Amino acid sequence: MEIKEFTVDQKLRLDKLVAVEEPTISRSQAKAGIEAGNITVDGNVVKPKDIAELGATVHIALPDPEPLDLTPENIPLDIVYEDDDVIVVNKPQGMVVHPAPGHPNHTLVNALLYHSPLSTINGKFRPGIVHRIDKDTSGLLMVAKNDHAHQSLSAQLQAKTNLREYVAIVHGNFKEDQGIVRAPLGRSPKDRKKQAVVADGRPAVTHFRVLERYGDYTLIACRLETGRTHQIRVHLAYIGHPVAGDPLYGPKKTLKGAGQFLHARELGFKQPTTGKELVFTAPVPPIFAATIEKLRKQAGLPVDKAI
Incomplete structure (x- = not known):
């Protein structure tokens, strides 16, 4: 459990104020925390749209984030092309590319790991990912299956x-x-x-x-x-x-x-x-x-x- 407090020094609705004062907490996380009663003002349960009085104390007690999961998952993939180095996949709209807070699993990376080994250059949670597209953007991504391919594809992007x-x-x-x-x-x-x-x-x-x-x-x-x-x-x-x-x-x-x-x-x-x-x-x-x-x-x- 993460415990934080701060004193109100500006007139903003509470969910926005929490996100401004605590950069590690997004506005949506603040809204959810307020609605769950984990964020209070002077010990009182409030609403996300409420504006606290100047000088009031905001108390934040948020549960620890859900751990990211890199378990391979048998999720269908629309593979456009594949060889020993590269996979080209057509990502559907609504799918997150790699695990992140708020999206710990069911991502494209989880699906790819079930299908094939991936490069390790881009860190633990983004194996194989050379470039990304947004969750609600659809379309083509190139994915590296080994470190040699990753270095080559990254160099092409840079050039x-x-x-x-x-x-x-x-x-x-x-x-x-x-x-x-x-x-x-x-x-x-x-x-x-x-x-x-x-x-x-x-x-x-x-x-x-x-x-x-x-x-x-x-x-x-x-x-x-x-x-x-x-x-x-x-x-x-x-x-x-x-x-x-x-x-x-x-x-x-x-x-x-x-x-x-x-x-x-x-x-x-x-x-x-x-x-x-x-x-x-x-x-x-x-x-x-x-x-x-x-x-x-x-x-x-x-x-x-x-x-």
Whole structure:
């Protein structure tokens, strides 16, 4: 059991205040702790939306986090390609890539470990993982089965020689047909769960081109030159075209789905041992395809065109 206390010195709703005062506790964890009675104010049970009086004492007694589990799990995988060095997998929307607090198991890594040995370079909890995509982003990932392959794939990412192209449905109607977003990214100074364009952030470059226009929405392709956390989502929100369905960076009024309409459609790299150029594609998930068909009908466009 972790015990902490602090004195209230600013007027914020309690769940947000706890997350601000205690960086190791997320706002969702704070909300859950308050609702469970594990976070109190001057000994009193409160609600997440309550605003405590200045000078009051907030007492936090949270249970120890659930240990991360790297047990191999027999979870079905959509394997697009595999050889002695690499696995290319089409990750479904809703699956977390590797174990982390709040997602201790049932991840892509648990499924991969059941299927094959993986490289050990990226640490205990991320074996084989060379790059990631978000939980609610679908699409292609390359996974290293040994350390030699991991070093090769990582070097290709660093040298920007590999291919990573996404498709996204975004809000608004682009005036231009293509463009480049160059804007440095780092942790948001306003919300530590978010990334943001910040002056002292890491360089980030996203290339985009318009595929179809639907009036209030646009279908685009995005090619990553760099691979920062949430890069496409933040860059598109930054230029006024947030990804539809994005709960973190987009508007509340958006397209209904199972998260952001963002899919890693194309992936290319050199095979680590032979040097052969490999390129793979994966179709968008059914909910993505159905949404495009609906938008095409509303815009009077052909519905049977390939995405």
